Amino acid sequence: MTLFDETLGLLRILVRNACVNDLTPDSGGEVRNADALEDFFAAEIAAGRDSGAVTVQRLEPRPGRTSIIITVRGHDPDADPLTFLGHTDVVPVDAEHWTRDPFGAVTEGTGEDARIYGRGTVDMLGLTAPMAAVTREVAREAVSGRPPRGTLTFVGVADEEARGGLGAKWLAREHPDALDWRNCVSETGGSHLPVSDGTDAVVVTVGEKGAAQRRLHVTAEPGHGSQPWGRELAVAKIAEVARRIVEFTPEVSRDPLWSGFVSAFRFSPEIEAALLTSPEEDDYRAFGELARYAHAVSHLTVAPTVLSAGGAINVLPSSAYLELDIRTLPGQTDDDVDAELRRALGDLADEVRFERLICEPAEVSPVDSALYRAIGETVGEFFPDAAVVPVLSAGGTDLRFARRLGGVGYGFALNTRSRSLADVNAQLHAHDEHLFLDDLRLTLEAYRSLVHRFVG
Known part of the structure; x- marks a missing residue:
């Protein structure tokens, strides 16, 4: 099974677990996705437990509102760390307006038109799954005696859709040392702008209102x-x-x-x-x-x-x-x-x-950091002629908590040349939300490249 197949399989599970956050304290049920992610990493966690090469933490401020943290320890304490912040909750659906099962995770189409339908495929389980898959790949290397230079952390965090009160906000306040907040990647970024002269430009989200x-x-x-x-x-x-x-x-x-x-x-x-x-x-x-x-x-x-x-x-x-x-x-x-x-x-x-x-307050990360440069180089690897454009998000993400703790945070994935920022925005919280498999594949490869470039 290829890494892409593993990623798609995990995405299907995360969607089908239907961790719907209706903004009430007892909704979400992110424990289901935390369990799925721990199962996904089970072999690496077991192999790395004694050496500390791979560790797992589960934290919850309220029963069922579980965030999971997988850390792959780097061998160089002076090297820059990298943290993937992926959330595991999704917003509610108005089922009568969906033409597919919103939690069926069905795939349709072939070639460039192949896509997966389901709540959260774009926001943001379709990013959380490749983040986890790349982290597991690095964890396999680590337990085989080839750890990364810098520490790599994956977080499947709860309650993002309700502004993080039982998720990243709570972690930052109550358990700030549970993960490294210095260099974080989360949603979204990586789509293209319709430049008037036909040239290419790729956005990276550097802040939010x-x-x-x-x-x-x-x-x-x-x-x-x-x-x-x-x-x-x-x-x-x-x-x-x-x-x-x-x-x-x-x-x-x-x-x-x-x-x-x-x-x-x-x-x-x-x-x-x-x-x-x-x-x-x-x-x-x-x-x-x-x-x-x-x-x-x-x-x-x-x-x-x-x-x-x-x-x-x-x-x-x-x-x-x-x-x-x-x-x-x-x-x-x-x-x-x-x-x-x-x-x-x-x-x-x-x-x-x-x-x-x-x-x-609005939060913005600088465009002269090592992580931003690495993201720009990663974009250039896949789209050599594209300009990299830093943008502001009109909504909120968990990255603001990293910034408040002194870290930098960027929204980054990668979409095919035909996928504009408007196309991606149109899928957020939409009926019949769907993710093109080419975008899932490209994001997976971009994350692999970024991890190799930034933490080794």
Whole structure:
């Protein structure tokens, strides 16, 4: 059996275990995937136990929410380590909108069209499986007396889809020494940009936007629903708050990541200048299918997502609130966010109370680290003519915890030339989520190359 066959077999098991995280503490059941991964490494763990060449740890803050850590010890204590952070939970499915069994892990098609269907195949079991397979290959060498130069660690971590409270966040806080956080690789990266002149560019995710969730409260005069005349209505007030928030556009990013992303597309000087200074909504259409992503990584984004007011149909409520999913750019603080919200609300701002919910700063790793250079060299091995473009993720990953502990973290996989960043983004949390087998194979080979290049 080839390494690719082993990887595909593991991916099928991980998908079929259906470790669905619905954001409640007792969901997930990642213990099933932790068991599968321990079985996958069983021979290497047994062979390396006495020498310490290969070790396993299982940690869980709550029954069933298990993270597993496999460490292959390097022979040179001064060599750079490498850690694969792969999560084992997946988001829920709306089964009636799937045309295949979301947990069947069925493969269809042949040649370039061959693919595997299932929740998590793209986010991110299709990366976790090759991470584990490459680590096991190195572990086999280690127990045979040929350890890597630097230590290689694989982590199958729980609860990523709920921002890591029972997974990486908990590990970083309660067990920071359980793994090496200095050089980490996780999701996603490795897809291609549709450069205007037809040349190639491959993205590597170097950071992610922060979170600055808010609940905006308003109050008004209560009363009987039969007599609304002359009253200030809480529902009308919160509706006006929502309208002003939606119509407000913050200034475009001045961060080099945004300017570098724009430059990678090789637009005309006029379009590039507009996108970097004061873009209009229509200017983003230059990015095609990536317009929504481009807008997200170029601005502070504020999305109204939850609205609450009243409880009885015949009562005028005395209060209402609006919840906002806010994603910040590097360098933006909570005070900056509140100032922007006040600008959006204008003369209504003094009548609105801001409540801060989850707040985390944007996190970015440098592009001059040894690991980033190794990733760039790996991309060049497979796509010699491609530019390597560092990008910001609009969402969150477990890599932010590595960065907070002083490490660097990059989202890296590798996709075929025909797979754009828009194609990959379209599969995240989607109905009929699927991964092309050519991408699984290429990611596996890229991880093998990166490990050889970085830890020996």
